[in-house]
Amino acid sequence: DAGVIQSPRHEVTEMGQEVTLRCKPISGHNSLFWYRQTMMRGLELLIYFNNNVPIDDSGMPEDRFSAKMPNASFSTLKIQPSEPRDSAVYFCASSLQGAGTEAFFGQGTRLTVV
């Protein structure tokens, strides 16, 4: 398996533009997580899905952020409109549901909003 695949690896966009980040989890995993990493705040959980259903989105910072998982093999995180303070590395991770199971991370998308 190729692991968790995220695209794009890097994204530079202007303030106010819509940004869509994509994730393909590992086949067979039924939990998917979106994290944001910044120097100031470290790694923050934004939202997670179990069996394609959003379970906890309390980490989503604002209404400008939305996430979908239309099927077991694809998820998107959308920011509209983007702002400079959204600049961060966004990670997607997947796992088998349950405590103690390993979460596998993608390589991340480095987003820069200018």
Added chain:
Amino acid sequence: GEDVEQSLFLSVREGDSSVINCTYTDSSSTYLYWYKQEPGAGLQLLTYIFSNMDMKQDQRLTVLLNKKDKHLSLRIADTQTGDSAIYFCAENTGYSTLTFGKGTMLLVSP
């Protein structure tokens, strides 16, 4: 709050032992984890410990858990330059979710 605390930086010489410390907050956490992040990459699970254990050894890695003080440590024996990375402590705070510390940057000099 629900912060997992770690020191931000550790510098050691090649061949020495490294000890990275962490305090967590949720006494009901059943698993505690150490993840490693190399530059430009995602996090990778190094090891984990079940909360009813107080020590786990895996080759050069030793994890110590003090549940009373909610303290977790990772010891890397014979540290190599390839061990230079950011190390994250994490606790499971929900059935499937993890709360991470801010990470400890380990720098190993030759």
